[in-house]
Amino acid sequence: xxxxxxxxxxxxxxxxxxxxxxxxxxxxxxxxxxxxxxxxxxxxxxxxxxxxxxxxxxxxxxxxxxxxxxxxxxxxxxxxxxxxxxxxxxxxxxxxxxxxxxxxxxxxxxxxxxxxxxxxxxxxxxxxxxxxxxxxxxxxxxxxxxxxxxxxxxxxxxxxxxxxxxxxxxxxxxxxxxxxxxxxxxxxxxxxxxxx
Amino acid sequence: xxxxxxxxxxxxxxxxxxxxxxxxxxxxxxxxxxxxxxxxxxxxxxxxxxxxxxxxxxxxxxxxxxxxxxxxxxxxxx
Numbered sequence: 001x002x003x004x005x006x007x008x009x010x011x012x013x014x015x016x017x018x019x020x021x022x023x024x025x026x027x028x029x030x031x032x033x034x035x036x037x038x039x040x041x042x043x044x045x046x047x048x049x050x051x052x053x054x055x056x057x058x059x060x061x062x063x064x065x066x067x068x069x070x071x072x073x074x075x076x077x078x079x080x081x082x083x084x085x086x087x088x089x090x091x092x093x094x095x096x097x098x099x100x101x102x103x104x105x106x107x108x109x110x111x112x113x114x115x116x117x118x119x120x121x122x123x124x125x126x127x128x129x130x131x132x133x134x135x136x137x138x139x140x141x142x143x144x145x146x147x148x149x150x151x152x153x154x155x156x157x158x159x160x161x162x163x164x165x166x167x168x169x170x171x172x173x174x175x176x177x178x179x180x181x182x183x184x185x186x187x188x189x190x191x192x193x194x195x196x
Numbered sequence: 197x198x199x200x201x202x203x204x205x206x207x208x209x210x211x212x213x214x215x216x217x218x219x220x221x222x223x224x225x226x227x228x229x230x231x232x233x234x235x236x237x238x239x240x241x242x243x244x245x246x247x248x249x250x251x252x253x254x255x256x257x258x259x260x261x262x263x264x265x266x267x268x269x270x271x272x273x274x
Binding site: 134 | 209210211212213214216217219220221247248251252253
């Protein structure tokens with residue numbers, strides 16, 4: 001047991017005015033971090049999960065991290081589904097969650113296009129053209145993002161609604177978070193936010 | 197600091213964003229003041245490397261277009 005005195009110890013050998021002057025001088029000094037510029041940040045709200053939206057998200061994220069930005073991507077709604085492991089086929093606990101994963105196979109290698117999908121012909125042709133023109137695949141870009149330190153934050157609400165568990169998701173994702181966390185990130189200094 | 201190239205990044209044939217990403221990855225293992233040589237064929241890399249060096253504080257000290265549409269950059273690590 002330690003005993004604590006209610007009143008803080010007051011040193012009696014230094015006059016009160018001197019103590020006050022010292023306190024003011026200390027408070028007026030800028031903190032050491034003020035002189036160094038705040039790191040630039042990119043926050044992307046990834047909410048669509050389609051090939052033609054996921055690609056620019058991964059490209060901007062990887063380049064931001066490569067350029068020394070802190071890059072964070074919030075994975076919400078349909079934008080969470082590409083971050084389920086590729087080998088998962090049916091996910092969820094009840095029949096509706098299972099049905100939804102049947103309607104849109106999750107995983108970064110099974111993206112549909114928002115336009116020109118044509119029963120998968122669109123993504124197939126884009127895949128062929130990407131190889132021909134040496135454009136990295138979504139899977140390769142995702143690996144580059146993770147290597148460069150882009151932080152992917154899954155949305156807790158979306159995980160619950162789709163019945164997704166942590167073991168359904170790819171490795172290396174951050175802790176699931178909510179809108180308030182993302183709002184705080186989006187409104188930090190020197191931060192650009194994108195909804196893709 | 198030496199004038200010799202410390203690391204060469206061969207990004208020939210790669211499209212955006214991989215030349216930048218590969219260079220940034222390689223730069224992690226290059227000490228300050230050392231030189232990185234980048235070879236790329238993506239015409240967009242000319243503007244992209246200028247922007248990337250402005251963002252990261254690294255400096256392009258040499259830039260040329262070689263035969264076969266290869267862009268060569270020599271970047272000094274900050």
